[in-house]
Amino acid sequence: MRRDGAGGPPPGGRFAVLDPATGEAFGEAPDQGARDVDAAVARAHDAWRSWRADPAARAAALLAAADAVEAAGADLAPLLTREQGKPLTESYAEIARTAARLRHFAAAAPEPRAITDGRPVRSELRWRSLGPVAAVVPWNFPLQLASAKFAPALAAGNTVVLKPSPYTPLATRLLGSVLSSVLPEGVLTVVTGRDPLGALLASHPGVRHVTFTGSAATGRAVAAGAAGGLARVTLELGGNDAAILLDDVDVERIADRLFRAAFRNCGQVCMAVKRVYAPRRLYPRVVEALAERAKAAVVGPGLDPGTELGPVNNAAQLARVERYTGRALADGARAAAGGHRLDRPGYFHAPTVLADVPPGSPVVVEEQFGPVLPVLPYGSLDEAVEAANGTRFGLGGSVWGTDEDRAEEVAGRLECGTAWINHHAELSLAQPFAGVKESGVGVAGGPWGLYGNLSPFVVHRLRPDPS
Incomplete structure (x- = not known):
């Protein structure tokens, strides 16, 4: 045709x-x-x-x-x-x-x-x-x-x-x-x-x-x-994955892992951590730990040995990241790390950790898809789950804490296709990968991905009359 x-x-x-x-x-x-x-x-x-x-x-x-x-x-x-x-x-x-x-x-x-x-x-x-x-x-x-x-x-x-x-x-x-x-x-x-x-x-x-x-x-x-x-x-x-930190989380132990889950590939990952919700009591420590890690990250051309974060891929995406970050800062957010484009050729943006972000800011409710991570405090766990589920996306999510059984129970309340405990965005080739809400239609991965490319065909035969 x-x-x-x-x-x-x-x-x-x-x-x-x-x-x-x-x-x-x-x-x-x-x-x-x-x-x-x-x-x-x-x-x-x-x-x-x-x-x-x-x-x-x-x-x-x-x-x-x-x-x-x-x-x-x-x-x-x-x-x-x-x-x-x-x-x-x-x-x-x-x-x-x-x-x-x-x-x-x-x-x-x-x-x-x-x-x-x-x-x-x-x-x-x-x-x-x-x-x-x-x-x-x-x-x-x-x-x-x-x-x-x-x-x-x-x-x-x-x-x-x-x-x-x-x-x-x-x-x-x-x-x-x-x-x-x-x-x-x-x-x-x-x-x-x-x-x-x-x-x-x-x-x-x-x-x-x-x-x-x-x-x-x-x-x-x-x-x-x-x-x-x-x-x-x-x-x-798209995705706008939330990471919920429980009140028993070991902040220093998980900070590097959480940072990498948010900033790998310069944050340009559909299932990256794009929002962090931390208990109000631990909030200052979480912001500080993530900000220190962001400031230590080596940013440069991908071909340079030692580079940890490369550039944003294109000018349009960099403009989107700058727009969301600028709007959050104008609305009262604080850049605990970064918050700006780097003054060099190419499409480089400083690894950015935002604190005190208004919950309705576009950098929170939309998919920023770049090296920017808003960190928000919560009072009750119900409040955190409601906030995590409060966007039009539902790709993934994670829960972080010492009591993994409790973390898994909380993860079961997330409206998403995949939930992780104490890590994020790791997939097996054998498992299904799917989203809910506006994060997708259909299933990829494992046998689900195979059968999604096939059509069933049924052949009927009469059995011999036993008489």
Whole structure:
């Protein structure tokens, strides 16, 4: 199925890719449009016919793909750091996670099973792939989030058209080239470009499943576009995770762990800690401990050895962080650490810990997605839980305290998809990952992610008459 090719950038155009550590262009990528999407989906559909037919061959190809990704790590990691900004060690970790996910899903095969209900009918449940899958990926974890979409989709027998963010297309293009050396032609195609490329892909009539990670606003638009062809959608959207500290928490013991849960990848993590609620009695100590850790953090280009926090990825996101921080300070908040952009080239912002923040401030109720952490006091535990649940998001949350049974009881009251005790944002490849409220639709991870890329197919047979 094709469009008429209208709309989008002219064929053959290119766009610049910036290094967030300098703000300067260092590369470029194809600015593709509707004709390119048509061609990619057509190739995916053609490849699907044979790719879906041989589970053993698929598993072998995914294992080979994992090996190829690892072998290309020395090329992928510096490129990822240049365009995304994260420290080089984190880029290598992202590549390792990508390879691990390919191996995990290579071993995940849906099995048929019999269904009986006492009637003289034998029913067998089987599973069928869907067809071409559109994977639209953001800029914070370009390779890891891409593999979270294409690994289960490919393992299920689907083919994939992958569109990275225009802020981080280069490492994904290189990844696509690496994978094309071991996967059949058309099984995985990377398309790059600026708006409206993602919308063109998500609404393409030949796509049978759209899997998207990004903001809730864009997720709504993706779902509306996919609805035209009644394609299945999986939406992994924003988060505003709260960490509740109980009154028995050992502040000094958990401060470093809590800081890293909030500021990893410069705070640009959907399931990062984005708000901390501390008992009023411990509030000054919590603010001080987190502020000291923020002041000690080494901020610099991701390629520099020793860098702990890189830059914010792009100018628009840095402006958002500055706007939320400035609004909070204007409304009476205090910057216990940071509170400002750093005076250097690139998109650097000081690691910021905010105290005395008005509870309704945008930096509290919205997803700031940057190196800024508001810390708020609470009186009663009921008050803390109500505040933690008081946003439109519901991705994750955590509870921190010495009595872990009590912490787990409190965690059970959080309105979110995942809750952690005394840590945050750590996931197993085997577990489901989902959100409630405006944090998403559908489930990723583990067998749930695999079956989300499959359609049930039931075969009924009459049993022989025993007479």
